[in-house]
Amino acid sequence: MNLERLPNEEKLGLCRKYYLIGFAFLPFLWLVNVVWFFQEAFIKPAYSEQLQIKSYVKRSALGLLVWVTVLTTWITIFQRFRAEWGEVGDYISFTIPLGTP
Amino acid sequence: MASSDSDDGIYTERTALVPAPSYRPNDTPTTRNRVNAPRGGASAADGRVLEAEEEEEELTLKYGAKHVIMLFVPVTLCMAVVVATIKSVSFYSEKSDQQLIYTPFTENTASVGRRLLNSVLNSLVMTSVIVIMTVFLVLLYKYRCYKFIHGWLIVSSLMLLFMFSFMYLGEVFKTYNVAVDIPTVLVLVWNFGAVGMICIHWKGPLALQQLYLILISALMALVFIKYLPEWSAWVILGAVSIYDLLAVLCPKGPLRMLVETAQERNEPIFPALIYSSAMAWTVGMATPSDTQRSDTDEEAEPQSHVTTSPEGDQEEERGVKLGLGDFIFYSVLVGKASVTADWNTTLACFIAILIGLCVTLVLLAVWRKALPALPLSVTFGLVFYFSTDFLVRPFMDSLSDHQFYI
Numbered sequence A: 001m002n003l004e005r006l007p008n009e010e011k012l013g014l015c016r017k018y019y020l021i022g023f024a025f026l027p028f029l030w031l032v033n034v035v036w037f038f039q040e041a042f043i044k045p046a047y048s049e050q051l052q053i054k055s056y057v058k059r060s061a062l063g064l065l066v067w068v069t070v071l072t073t074w075i076t077i078f079q080r081f082r083a084e085w086g087e088v089g090d091y092i093s094f095t096i097p098l099g100t101p
Numbered sequence B: 001m002a003s004s005d006s007d008d009g010i011y012t013e014r015t016a017l018v019p020a021p022s023y024r025p026n027d028t029p030t031t032r033n034r035v036n037a038p039r040g041g042a043s044a045a046d047g048r049v050l051e052a053e054e055e056e057e058e059l060t061l062k063y064g065a066k067h068v069i070m071l072f073v074p075v076t077l078c079m080a081v082v083v084a085t086i087k088s089v090s091f092y093s094e095k096s097d098q099q100l101i102y103t104p105f106t107e108n109t110a111s112v113g114r115r116l117l118n119s120v121l122n123s124l125v126m127t128s129v130i131v132i133m134t135v136f137l138v139l140l141y142k143y144r145c146y147k148f149i150h151g152w153l154i155v156s157s158l159m160l161l162f163m164f165s166f167m168y169l170g171e172v173f174k175t176y177n178v179a180v181d182i183p184t185v186l187v188l189v190w191n192f193g194a195v196g197m198i199c200i201h202w203k204g205p206l207a208l209q210q211l212y213l214i215l216i217s218a219l220m221a222l223v224f225i226k227y228l229p230e231w232s233a234w235v236i237l238g239a240v241s242i243y244d245l246l247a248v249l250c251p252k253g254p255l256r257m258l259v260e261t262a263q264e265r266n267e268p269i270f271p272a273l274i275y276s277s278a279m280a281w282t283v284g285m286a287t288p289s290d291t292q293r294s295d296t297d298e299e300a301e302p303q304s305h306v307t308t309s310p311e312g313d314q315e316e317e318r319g320v321k322l323g324l325g326d327f328i329f330y331s332v333l334v335g336k337a338s339v340t341a342d343w344n345t346t347l348a349c350f351i352a353i354l355i356g357l358c359v360t361l362v363l364l365a366v367w368r369k370a371l372p373a374l375p376l377s378v379t380f381g382l383v384f385y386f387s388t389d390f391l392v393r394p395f396m397d398s399l400s401d402h403q404f405y406i
Helices: A008-021 A027-043 A050-081 A089-093 B005-012 B028-038 B045-088 B112-142 B144-173 B182-201 B206-227 B230-249 B254-265 B287-299 B324-339 B343-367 B375-402
Strands: A094-095 B017-019 B274-276 B320-323
Touching: A008 A027, A008 A050, A027 B045, A027 B182, A050 B017, A089 A094, A089 B254, A094 B144, A094 B182, B005 B182, B005 B287, B017 B182, B045 B144, B045 B206, B045 B320, B045 B324, B045 B343, B112 B182, B112 B230, B112 B254, B182 B206, B206 B274, B230 B324, B254 B287, B274 B287, B274 B324, B324 B343, B324 B375, B343 B375
Parallel strands: none
Antiparallel strands: B017 B320, B274 B320
C-alpha cells in the first residue's frame, strides 16, 4: 500500500482509523501510525487535510509515549520485585528462570 | 502438535512465482501480430514498432533483474531468521515424539528399509493432503465461495500470528532464562498479532506487510522443522516440488486453473499472502477485488501465476510475486540443513536455493508465464545438501586433519 497513490481524504481516513483502533491496547499500531504518516504530516507541503493528519499523528505519539512509560515502569517493578512477591509473583509469571540468582 | 487444516491450506498454495505486471504478455504478442501483418507496408512504421517492442523487452528484462535482487533480500531474511532461531533456541531442534497427523508413520523403526518406507509413505500422505486442499480451494474459488475462503484465510493467519508466535516467544524467553510476566506477554503477542492482521488483510505500510509475511513464513517453517520426522522431511520436500511442477505447468493442474480463472475474471490473484516485491495492484480498483484479495491469500500458495495487472487507472509499480509456500519450503530446507549438519552445508544449501531462484526468475523473464519456484531451487538445495554432507565435509575434515590447504 503506497500512500502516494491515495487521495488526501483517504489518507486522512486511514490515519484516523489507525488512531482509533490503537485504543484497543495497541500502542504498536500507534507507532506504525506515527512512522508512516510522519512524512505526510510534517514534511510534505501543506494541503487541506494535513492539519488533521498532524493532530492524529501527534495524539498517536502521545498515546504511544504513555504506553511506553507505563510498560517500562511495570516491567522494571516486576523484574526488581518478582522474587520477593513469592507466590503472587509466580502466579503472574509466564516463564520462571531456572537456577539460583 | 497436530496442525489444523488451515495450516495445510497456507503452505499448500504458496509455492508460486508470478511475474507481476512488469511483463505484459498481452501487449507484446499483439504488437508482434501487427508487425507481421503489413508485410509490404511502410517499413518505417514497422521499424518503429519493432524498436518499441525491443525497447519494451529490454525494459522488462532490466526490471526483471532488479526484482530478482529484490527477492533475494526477503528470502535471505526468512532463512536467516529460521537459522538464527534454530541455532539459539534449542526447542526447535529437539526431537519430540509428537508428530503431525499428516505424517502418521513413525521413524523409530528397527531397520533402515522400514524407515525409508515409512518416510516415503509419510510424504505420500502429506502430498495427498496438499493436493486435496489445493483442489478444494480451487473449486471454492471457481464457484465463487469467497466468504468461505475469506473466513478460512482469516482463521489460518490468526492461528499463525497468535498461537505460533506465542509459542515462539515462550521458547525464546525460556532459552534466555528471563522472567516475564503474563500481562507483558499478552500485550506483546496481542500487538504483534493485531497489527499483523491489519497489515496483511487490510491496509498497511508495504514494508511492514512484507516483514510480517516473512515472519509468518519463518514461523511456519520452524513448526515444520520441529514436527516433521527426519527423513520424511527430505522426501516431502522432493514430493512437494514435483507436485508444484505438475500443478503449475500441466493444463489441468489446479494451480494453473486457479491462475486462469483469476485472469478470466480479471482479478488480482491472492495479493495478501503472496509476497510482492513492489506494489503491484492499482489502488483505483473497485471493492469487489478487495474482498477477493483476502480470499485468495492463502490459497495462492503453490501458485505461480502470471498476473498481468489489470490495466488500471493508475500506473502501478512492476514487481515479481513469490508465493509464501516457497519461502516456507526454502527455509525448511536450510533450517533442516542447519539442524543436522554444520555451517558448510547450511551455506551451500543457501547458495543453491538462491541460484535456483535466480534461474527460475530468468526463465520467468523469458517465458512470461507463471512458473513453479520450488522445483529448481529444491533440487539444487537437496543435491548440494547431500553432496556436501557426504562428500565435501569429510574431505574438508581430512584435509584439515592433515594440515593440507588448498
